[in-house]
Amino acid sequence: MTDTSETRPADDAAPAPARPNRLRRLMRYLPLIAPVLLWTVPCWVLLYAGQNWPLPVALAGTALFALGLFGMPVAMMRGHGRRQQDRAAIVGDALLGGSWILFTWSVLLGVVLRLALTAAGVGDGQERARIVTWAVLGTAAVLLVWGYTEARRVPRVRRLDVELPRLGAGLDGTRVALITDTHYGPLDRARWSARVCETVNTLDADLVCHTGDIADGTAERRRAQAAPLGTVRATRARVYVTGNHEYYSEAQGWVDLMAELGWEPLRNRHLLLERGGDTLVVAGVDDVTAESSGLSGHGASLAGALDGADPRLPVLLLAHQPKFVDEAAAGGVDLQLSGHTHGGQIWPFHHLVRIDQPALAGLTRHGARTLLYTSRGTGFWGPPFRVFAPSEITLLVLRAPRSRP
Known part of the structure; x- marks a missing residue:
């Protein structure tokens, strides 16, 4: 269940891509136009683009x-609105994922494969159209089965070294395990949750972090799935920050439950991790959506998180969304850990993620000092599929300068 590839140093961190400001307004219209496009485009490509199917086939x-x-x-x-009906959510989520995959490959194969077949002189127009139909259906079926398997499996462990120039030699080799976006929800994943926690416990981490989006639903409703988090072990601390989904479902309830399970909620505060005579500031902020949630006392504050911390000490910051890195870089944070993006979850949704976030996955550099690690997430939201965006449990080994073997 672990990735045995060689550990990679932070020196290979990719430069942060520029965050586009255009097209963001289109996001607000997606709920209206997306369902129409997701279903009508495949319908046309598969049934009415020259196939000349028999009338009963076309009607069905x-x-x-x-x-x-x-x-x-x-x-x-019904599933995600006020009624919160889990069975309806399962059906709706599956249809959403299936239609997205069908739409994507109807567009790609409907153009590319058709052109290739035409250039190769394969058959007549009807024959080529029917080949495209079966190719799209076959590809979608394979990706749905594979994507479902990837989503429901225990994530592989991704390991990497991260060199922090201000890290003291005594902290060299500090092991930080990161899980995020577990999204316990309508599909009962209590057994999956227990296996994830068992995997985390094999990493012998000094610090275990959960950077939010624990679940979809209230803490009371998803308690059984979240309960295994209480079994996670760390030699120094287990820390947690809220994600945007907590603010859809009584965030304070999740903060209280995580504290009950033995995790330290870092709500705009920090703790100190000391080792070998050196100290690391481990800070956390509420999600950037907290302030607009209307929940009293919730809102992201880096100043609050670092209040009282020695500015000469290196800072590890937990913030659910990568976009907080702009503020982190301005505040001199050394390493920010985030989730939220899911790595796109179902390709090519990552193009839409990039409109809103400065990083999709992996390690990126922001400004002169700040590194950002964005996890692809441990679970999945909504559609139970992951296509070309595998989930992960991350082990980051912090390195002091010139201390790597």
Whole structure:
């Protein structure tokens, strides 16, 4: 269950891509136009782009797409709206993931494969159109099975060295385990949760971090799935910060439950990790959506998180969303740990993630001092699929300068 590839140093950190400011306004219209596009485009490509299917086949196929077009939003609203019906959420999430994959490959193969077949002189127009249909359906079926398997498996462990120039020699080799975006939800994953925690316990970590989005639903409702987090072991501390999904479902309840399970909620505060005569500041902030949630006392504050900390000490910051790195860099943070992006979860959704976030996954550098590690997440949100965006449990080994073997 672990990645046996060689440990990679932070020197290989990729430069941070520029965050685009355009197209953000389109995001607000996605809930309206996405369902129509996700179902009508595949319907056209698979049924009406020259296939000349027999009338019963065309009618049956159209009926299925129409059922998906109207059924998916209804199931999503019932599952994720006020009613919070888990069965409806499971159906809606599966339809969302399936339609996204079908849409993606209908567009790609509907253009690329058709052009290739035409250039190769394969068959007539009808034959080429039917080849495209079966290729799209076959590809989608394979990706759905593979993506479901990837989403439900215990994540592989990703290991890397991270050199921090201000880290004291006594802290060299400090092991930091990172899990995030577990998203316990409508699909009961209590056994998966226990296996994830067992894997974390094999890493012999000094510090274990959870950077938010524990679940979809209240702490009371998802308690059984979250309970295994109480078994996680760390030699020094277990720390947690809120994600945006906590603010959809009684965030304070999750803060209280994590404290009950023995984790230290770092709500705009810090603790000190001392080893070998050197000290590391481990700080955390509420998610950037906390202030707009209206929940009293919640809101991201780096100044609050670092209040009273010696500015000469290196700082490890937990912040759910990578976008907080701009403030972290301005505040002199050495390393920020984040999640939120899921690495895109289902390719090519990562293009939309990049509109909103400065990093998708991995280690990036921001400014003169600050490194950002963005996890692809330990679980999944909504659609139970991961396509070309594998989940991960991360082990970061902190290195002092010139101390690597």
